[in-house]
Amino acid sequence: MSRDTEVVVVGGGNAGFSAAHAAAERGRRVVLLERAPRELAGGNSYYTAGATRIVHNGLDDVRDFVEPDERHARTTVPPYSAEEFTADLVKVTDGRNDPRMTEILVGESADTIRWLAGKGVRYRLMYERQAYEREDGYLFWGGLHVGNVDGGIGLIRDHTRIAEAEGVEIRYGHHVTGFLVEDGAVTGVRYEGGELRAESVIVTAGGFESNAAMREQYLGTGWANAKVRGTPYNTGELLFEALELGAARGGDWSTCHSTAWDAWAEHNESNRELTNRLTRQSYPLGIVVNTDGKRFLDEGADFRNYTYAKYGREILRQPGSVAFQIFDASLRPMLRAEEYEMPGISVVRADSLDELARGIDVDPAALVSTVKEFNESIDPRPFDPTVKDGRRASVTPPKSNWAAAIERAPFYAYPVTCGITFTFGGLKGDDDGRVLREDGSVIPGLFAAGEALGGLFSGNYPGGSGLAAGMVFGRRAGSVA
Template structure:
């Protein structure tokens, strides 16, 4: 049978390229079909900060494959064991994570990053996102998430693309895959659209790595709920579920939780707050554990300090979507404002409100001034005094309703700041059902010959929430596995 390649990978993001590299290393000829072109290539991977969660034994082990940095000599990086990784995954998904996929992820995340680093991807310690500078000039890392790509998502995609060129992978841009070709019960190819023409390409194996359905307002409304049609799409506009639909059409079973997703607090009023290729991840607002969140009624509605940001940020977008007008405000004062992430709160065009009094701030926010004042006063009066320490769950709580469990600081010192946030959707948790080797399974649990899946298309690892950085790790691990047998 005439094949265009041994392996076709659909999707040129982190997972797809990981699969392509693994196959190419084995001597397989590989075609990568990527819908984007130029700056729109790379899927959601381009829009990430590049943070990747791995188990490790501390700084000395990480220095074996991350880029050198003079700050390493004055840095403390706590160990993060496989047991802690698995416990975090089980805790934040409320036990709905697939145990077999989870075991593979936590065991192979670090070896997979070492493999990618050996191929040419560059990693570093994420000082600006995962460490606090201490008064003595040293750095302390926190939250179990310490490693990221040099250059963030843009650097990640650029490095993958360079590896693909060196390994001889045939990356074809501007190809929108639409259908799978099936003969005698096996998947033997892909039908794609390119420059207005339909193209059929054949291969022994097809690896699906084309992302979820978060960019389709219709599918969001159908599976997540009607309000989700209004969510802002943080990343690529191309993840509309084409290949999930194609997989289901050839008998693949649904996998994972189709009713929840990764969603964050996102700049509500920035004029280009969807698919922004220049600012990418900087439109998130992730210093919320240091302040309070209020809705348009001027009331708090969640525990901003329930856990480290890494374990809450991916679920709080949904909570904001459920507020009146799908809008909320992060509120800080002059004492807490300097602690916010500069890359997010001092970015070009940031939506920022500032006033000398709470009443003036409420007017800018267009919320009831008396209610905002009562909310702040009640919060301030209920704080249990303890040392503020953002590197640990410090127990400095406010015993109001809802409580704030950690990092409670009074909103008392003028000027006061508010940052309007809405729901930014990142990726959907539901996809196709696959096994730990990446093989797509049918309704009876049998593999569909010739069809594999990885990345955000593979359902089962996450539900309701996820530990920050585990998405890129899962894409690389399961992508490598799929490419190894493709």
């Protein structure tokens, strides 16, 4: 059989480029096929803030690969151990994470980020997202400290530059629709307008989050209403083409990563200019109410990193799939500037709770009652957003940490809806991403990585572990393909 190349990577996000780098490093001839045109490329990775969860021993342990910053001298970065990373994955998924995939992700996260940094992917400490400034300096929190310079935009820019220098052939505007198969082995791909033969195919084309019909089918009724945070091109065709070849499903096909997202912004889907800035992730500091003026979740159950990816689902379940994050003048300065001061932000500001309620079309008596009950139930212990402070509001549902009275004018309401990021279900693979059949045998020539490889997440997700998984399992697939 004649081959056009040796390795085909389908999908030009973080996982795809990591696979391409690893294959090129071995001297393999690599073609990366990206469905989007170049000006819209990068997959979901382009839209991220770039946060990457890794094991490390504190600031001194990451200095070798993060950009220098004069603030480092006044910064505390708590160590994040393998045991903590593993425990966080188990906790947020209720133990439904694949143990072997978890072991690989946790064990190789630090080495893999250094591998990418050595190639020229740039990283930094994420002060604006993961640290609070105190009198004695900056304190990082939540186990997630490192991210890409210029976020997802910088990540894809770096990946692309490196791949081109390695000799990876990147072809944009190639919509892959299926696989070429001979004698049970995958020998290439079909795309709109042609075919490409290869020894191995690595699928890194994401999940089905951009396909409203598939969301309704697999995630449930109402999921067509979710707003697509990232690329519009992750529509799931190759997952189903692989299933037709006998591939087994991996992970949880009934849940996804979803978060609070600007509900009223004019262009609030696949926005490449604002990307991740349409998220609203300072909710642990305030309260969240629905259109009936009632709270419906524990805003302070845990650090934002461990709740944000499941709370979009809770917002979707509310009337009209809309809710409002409420803050007062004391809390407003603590909100993330990149999200709550973005151009064209949706916000209602008022000098009283009655006026605020009318501005968001909520019954004033209901909102005032909710806030009054909340304020009167707060534990008097000190407020400290850098730790789980136990400052509780004993209402239903409770607020377990960071309860602060909503009492000082002006008041602010930020309308949010459900923004879907990626689906948790994918294909089942072995340690190196070789796609497996239901009986555990390998489909020769077919690999998966990134969001196309299921098994790590279910119901929820620790922030930053998606990019970490993409680079770890992308590198593994590219190292053997």
